[in-house]
Amino acid sequence: MELKEKIIKQASEAKGASKKLAHLGSEVKNQALLAMADALEERVEEILQANEQDMEYGRENGLSESLLDRLLLTEARVSKMAQGLREVAQFSDPIGEVLEMKKRPNGLKIGKVQVPLGVIGIIYEARPNVTVDAAGLCLKAGNTVVLRGSSSAINSNKAIVNVISRAAYDAGLPEGSIQLLESTERKAVQVMFELNDYLDVLIPRGGAGLIQAVVNNSTVPVIETGVGNCHTFIDSQADLDKAEQIVINAKTQRTGVCNAMETLLVHEDVAEEFLPAIIEELRERDTLVKGDKKVREIVSDVKEATTEDWATEFLDYILAIKIVSSLDQALEHIDEYSTSHSEAIVTENYTKAHKFLDLVDSAAVYVNASTRFTDGGQFGLGAEIGISTQKLHARGPMGVNQLTTTKFIIFGDGQIRQ
Amino acid sequence: MELKEKIIKQASEAKGASKKLAHLGSEVKNQALLAMADALEERVEEILQANEQDMEYGRENGLSESLLDRLLLTEARVSKMAQGLREVAQFSDPIGEVLEMKKRPNGLKIGKVQVPLGVIGIIYEARPNVTVDAAGLCLKAGNTVVLRGSSSAINSNKAIVNVISRAAYDAGLPEGSIQLLESTERKAVQVMFELNDYLDVLIPRGGAGLIQAVVNNSTVPVIETGVGNCHTFIDSQADLDKAEQIVINAKTQRTGVCNAMETLLVHEDVAEEFLPAIIEELRERDTLVKGDKKVREIVSDVKEATTEDWATEFLDYILAIKIVSSLDQALEHIDEYSTSHSEAIVTENYTKAHKFLDLVDSAAVYVNASTRFTDGGQFGLGAEIGISTQKLHARGPMGVNQLTTTKFIIFGDGQIRQ
Structure with a gap:
């Protein structure tokens, strides 16, 4: 069968299944999630064997150690x-909740009920755990999924989907609820971009290049996720002990993630006091520090930060530092370079804290805390399908609730419009 | 200046203005809306003169009477x-409302606050009143607008924007909050499709062709509006008096609108009783009736309905009628042909009513009422910017609340992630 036909067949099966899944009760969905979990553990050997094939292929093709580590599955993983x-099985089921209902003067009762989106397409890179996480969250919210993982993880993903979709079906979910595109051709992604008749939304999870390609080429509605050029601003009235802890945490607790800090802005009034020690501490943690002219006047052996650095999501042990003369200047810098993911101010000044919260236009805006908290689990949403950096539909960490839509239901008694 | 540069300059001004407008208080916004209203009435002569130019040009170019009527402005209009x-000035201001705030175990207070989307692009056809309605709703929700009307209304739109943007500015709104693209070239629309750096959303208002073109070509996120191939199903247990009133209202109260009924489905058990009289009544109201084979066995001079008719939004005095043997068959037909706008069932049977509400996947699903109610005003949302037929972000009539997004605000006390 031709590639395009094959993908349309899978998408069409997912669409057919979604119409049944939308009306299944919570109990069946939760039983299926638990059965999928059990099946993963029972059939772990198959999955590890398939993963070993991917690892071998990855080593032969010179994948970096960090990519190999992301690809690796173990019994523990x-x-x-x-x-x-x-855990997802424990979440409350968002489907069927009537969010509001009002009686209009003409007697119509008009309500808004939470329903599944339908079919969710997900395009993602390397890590095979996304296969399970994404499928679980989508199913919980009554959606079916069409998954397209990276070619480097194709054997792992096939084995995983084989295991979980069998378990889901046996537990009562409609056949075809979890679809994995098996082709590793790039063309398969192009086909997904045009599946408007089958997919209700497309969510890319991965690097900036992948996300940009999806946004630019998909006619299916997209939720943009992830790219985080996050800033922390240390105000002149910051508690510098808190500032130190927050800076070290936001930069070094984990670097390859979208909520890690990439640029530090420091008010000039505290720069001389704050910078030498923090730069030393960052260097002790293997972090390469780059700075503007003023930073290098204070710590002379700091490498120069270029305009490109301000715009870069390093995702690494690299930090760009700039000294600013005011909160307004910090806000201007953030406005120019931020990807609107997460930004923080460290200050004890009430008015400046609120000004920062009001004026920064990002998905998550912090006072006196590390940007690393931008995460579905940390925000109390349970697991997340990604972090939206766009403004439509969902913004910030997206949990089960963000995988739903609403419809109006209207109870009448013969009303007609005048 | 080159067309593209000029449009980017306008979009960039709108973006700059949006950053100020987002933080203006309700009072300034409401004063501006009232000032815009006054200015429209005070300077009505200028507007009518400009409109006369459009009308003349329209007549010369052979615009149909109904298009000319949509274009026409009068003092009353x-x-x-x-x-x-x-009226929009009277609405409550959605901006700044904290929708939820919770304290996490680590002491972080995490809240969600309602904020403007930013800059809203609107591409619309003929009617110049959209210029005012759209600008008013967008400004109320703290957004600036980039408007692109049809070339047939260009003089009217220019005059209107000239009047309202002057009044808005004098009342304290940021300069450049209301932008009208003055070029009538098709290329201008193409440029809008790529304004991802400036526009947060693009809303097309108009016919199916316009909407499809925007969906297919825009990389800016789109909210699809409007196309309504709406169905009404008369169940075997319908109250046929209610059914009659609802059918006549949904088809003939106003035909050129998206929430008018286009296909009537009738249960075979009541077809012989119901159809002859309703078809006569429809014909008395100048409605052309088309029917499937079974309909034509009951009323022989009914024209044959083709597969294409089932899929057509007539927007006219035309109705396609099909006889079905069960609720399930009605649901199947709706599932196949509906554009997911509005559908209604007429029945006195409780279980069938709820089955229809549950299983029809449309923006608005009715029991015993006319689909003509799908409208922001009728639903109690105040005015509307359009009716979304997509599932992302907003579904059904979109009022001021749907022109907003949220951001997370986090109050910390030095928290770092473990």
Whole structure:
């Protein structure tokens, strides 16, 4: 069968399944999630064997150590995926909730009920755990999924989907609820971009290049996720002990993630006091520090930060530092370079804290805390499908609730419009 | 200046203005809306003169009577636009509302606050009142607008924007909050499709062709509006008096609108009783009736309905009628042909009513009422910017609340992630 036909067939099966899944009760969905979790643990050997094929192929093709580590599955990692599904089963079911209902003067009762989106397409890179996490969250919210993982993880993903879709079906979910595109051709992604008749939304999870390609080429509505050029501003009235802890945490607790800090802005009044020690501490943690002219006047061996650095999501042990003369200048810099993911101010000044909260136009805006908290789990949403950096539909961490839409239901008694 | 540069300059001004407008208080915004309303009435002569130019040009170019009527402005119509702005000024301001705030175990207070989308692009056809309605709703929600009307109304739109943007500025809104693209070239629309750096959303208002072109070509996120192939199903247990009233209202009260009924589905058990009289009544109201084979066995001079008819939004005095043997068959037909706008069932049977509400996947699903109610005003949302037929962000009539997004605000006390 031709590639395009094959993908349309899968998408069409997902669409057919979504119409049944939308009306299944919570109990069946939760039983299926638990069965999927059990099946992952019971059939872990198959999954690890398939993963070993991917790892071998990756090594032969010179994948970096960090990519290989992201690709690697172990019994513990598979158990963690299973555990994730069990947690999702515990979440309350958003579907069917009537969010509001009002009686109009003409007697019509008009309400808004939460319903599934339908079919969710997900395009993602390397990590095979996304296969399980994404499928679990989508199913919980009554949606079916069409998954397209990276070619480097194709064997792992096939084995995983084989295991979980069998378990889901046996537990009562409609056949075809979890679809994995098996072709590793780039063309498969192009086909997904045009599946408007089958997909209700397309969510890319991965690097900036992947996300940009999806945004630019998909006619299916997209939720943009992830790119985080995050800033922390240390105000002149900051508690410098808090500032130190927050800076170290936001930059070094984990670097390859979208909510890690990439640029530090420091008010000139505290720069001389704050910078030498923090730069030393960052260097002790293997972080390369780049700075503007003023930073290098204080710590002379700091490398020069270029305009490109201000615009870069390093996702690495690299930090760009700029000294600013005011909160307004910090806000201007953020406005120019931020990707509107997460920004923080460290200050004890009440008015400046609120000004920062009001004026920064990002998905998550912090006072006196590390940007690393921007995460579905940390925000109390349970697991997340990604972090939206766009303004439509969902903004910030997206949990089960963000995988739904609403419809109006209207109870009449023969009303007609005048 | 080159077309593209000029449009980017306007979009960039709108973006700059949006950053100021987002933080203006309700009072300034409401004063501006009232000032815009007054200015429309005070300077009505200028507007009518400009409109006369468009009308003349339209007549010369052979615009149909109905298009000319949509284009025509009168003192009364301008006053109605002004009245619309005064009503929007009365709405409560959605901006700044904290929708939820929770304290996490680590002490972080995490809240969600309602904020403007930013800059809203609107591409619309013929009717110049959209210029005022759209600008008013967008400004109320703290957004600036980039408007692109049809070339047939260019003089009217220019005059209107000239009047309202001057009044808005004098009342304290940022300069450049209301932008009208003055080029009537098709290329201008193409440029809008790529303004991702400036526009947060693009809303097309018009016919199916316009909407499809925007969806297919825009990289700016789109909210699809409007196309309504709406169905009404008369169940075997319908109250046929209610059914009659609802059918006549949904088809003939106004035909050129998206929430008018286009296909009537009738249960075979009541077809012989119901159809002859209703078809006569429809014909008395100049409605052309088309029917499937079974309909034509009951009323022999009914024209044959083709597959294409089932899929057509007539927007005219035309109705396609099909006889079905069960609720399930009605649901299947709707599932196949509906554009997911508005559908209604007429029945006295409780279980069938709820089954229809549950299973029809449309923006608005009715029991025993006319689909003509799908409208922001009728639903109690105040005015509307359009009716979304997509599932992302907004579904059904979109009022001021749907022109907003949220951001997370986080109050910390030095928290770092473990």
